[in-house]
Amino acid sequence: MHAMQYRITLPADYDMKIIRHRVETKGPLLDDFPGLGLKAYGIRERGVDGSPVNSYAPFYLWTAPEAMNRFLWGAGFQGIVRDFGRPAVEHWQGLAFARGPAATAVPRAATRRTVAVPDSDDPATAVDGALAQLRERAGAEGVYATALAIDPRGWELVHFTLWEDVAPTAEPGDRYQVLHLSAPGLATLPEGRQW
Structure with missing residues (x-):
């Protein structure tokens, strides 16, 4: 599994x-894109959810x-570049994925939180702690699905969670409204730890 966001x-x-x-x-155009587990079309609006x-x-x-590459070098991403300029594309190696109790709902919100792994911390210990947080979050009411990934170049963890309705106010990170979910390969995303 690979995570990506621009x-x-x-x-x-x-x-x-x-x-x-x-x-x-344009959202439904990726509803059957081979190799895509899911795409959450997230927006943030100034003054909404902070x-x-x-x-x-x-x-x-x-x-x-290969699917990520096919998207980045294909017509879909070229439309983004044409209309908005070329954004930086963040990407992380997948560490874990879990469905939540609201997995049969349509998610309407998402949270994204990044955490730097300090130079003084053992990376394996930091990942174990993040995995424990993922397991806890996966059981929370309203969770559609949650993922954990890492960029080992900068030692940054990303926690991404889709919520049925709204994320709890105590949930840290950036909050997004989800306008559409393309999930052609959701069933093929392996649950649990990715190694």
Whole structure:
């Protein structure tokens, strides 16, 4: 499993109806994309859920790196580059994935939290602690699914969780509204630890 996200920050006065329309018309195009576990079409709106910015920030879980490459070098991502410029694409190696008690619902919210692994910490111990957090979060009410991944270049963990309705206010991290979920390979994302 590979996790990926690009975050496009938009002007403060940007009409987010444009992004909503874009997702409504283009989102279903990936509903059967081979090798895509899931894509959550996330947005943040300035002043909503504490967001200081407007942004379009889809989050992906890929079942195979070849599928991620096919997307990045294909027409879908080229449309993003054409319309918004080339965003930085963050990506992480998958560590774990789990479905939650709301796995049969349609997720409407997401949270993304990144945590740096300090130089003084043993990476394996940090990952074990993050895995324990994932298992706990996976059992929480309203969780559709949750994933944990790491960028070993910068030693950054990312916790990504999809929620049936809204994320609990105590849940740390950036909060997103999920406008659409493409999940053609959801059933093929292995649950639990990825090694």
